[in-house]
Amino acid sequence: MQIGGASSYFAPAALLPARPPASAGPPDTSTDSSRAAPTQVSAAQSLIDEQSASAREEADKPSDSSANSDKAKSREGEPSPQQQRLEQLEIAELVSRDQEVRAHEQAHSAVGGRYAGAPTYTFSRGPDGKRYAVGGEVSIDVGAVPNNPEATLRKMEIVLRAALAPAEPSAQDLRVASQAQAQMTQARVDLVEQRRTEAQQARESSAEGAEQDEEATGREESAASSRQERPAPPSLDLYRKLGGLGETTPAIDLLA
Known part of the structure; x- marks a missing residue:
């Protein structure tokens, strides 16, 4: 970066005319004119030099602003x-x-x-x-297992733990956990109903088996009683004996 500075200027000392001696005659006009002329020239030269210095300062100022602008441009784009x-x-x-x-x-x-x-x-x-x-x-997956409340209960326990697994569950996580708990409650109700139905079916099946056993026992007893009440068939041995009485015994000749 260029930094412009004002140039120093020292004005020349003014030339003073020498005092003429007392015995001298009247002053020489030509001599005074010749001495005054350099004084006027020096004043004009001083004015010219001052104007030149001001011009140089003005010339230096755009140079400084241009340098500052270049510096700003060089930094442009950098945070x-x-x-x-x-x-x-x-x-x-x-x-x-x-x-x-x-x-x-x-x-x-x-x-x-x-x-x-x-x-x-x-x-x-x-x-x-x-x-x-x-x-x-x-x-x-928060859906229930079809026709299997026990499996649904086990599944929803895993879903509930998964929903609450993070250190800070979100609002959506809490909604999923609530759904899992609702499914678990319904699964418990379905499981109790299923076990009650199975027990009822077992009792009915047992009753039907008992009735069948009773019917079979009744049939056997009826058959046994009917066999006991039926008369025994008549024996033919007596008739055979009675028939044998009428038969003639062959004669045997005895010889003397």
Whole structure:
């Protein structure tokens, strides 16, 4: 940078005419005129020099402003120290937010297991050009297992733990946890009803078996009693004996 300065100027000393001696005659006009002329010339020269100095100073001023303008242009595009501090604070906040979001969603996914999907993120680009996660989500299945309240109960217990896994659950996390608790309550009711129905069916089946056993026993007893009441068939041995009485005994001749 060039810095213009005012040039120094020393005015020449004025030439004073010498006092003539007392014995001398009247002063010589030509001599006085010749001495006065250099005095006038010196004054004019001083005025010219002063004007030249002012002109040089004015010429130096645009040069200084031009130098300042070049300096400003050289710094153009570079952030100021205050702006740099603001950018650093913004980057630090983005880094913290990125870590928080990733830990939050990974906690959901890890605890949810097969009922949770892979985390998805929403990104924001920072002043440094990098992408930082500023939001995220994990899909999770909160549907009941059809016709199996016991399996639904076990599933909803996992879903509930997954929803509340992060250190600071969000409002959406709390809504999912509430849904899981409602499903668990309904599953308990369905499980009690299912067990009651199974017990009733078992009693009815047992009663039907007892009735069948009683019917079978009754049939057997009826058959036995009918067999006892039926008369025995007549014996033919007596008739055979009576018939044998009328038969003639062959005669045997005895010879003397």
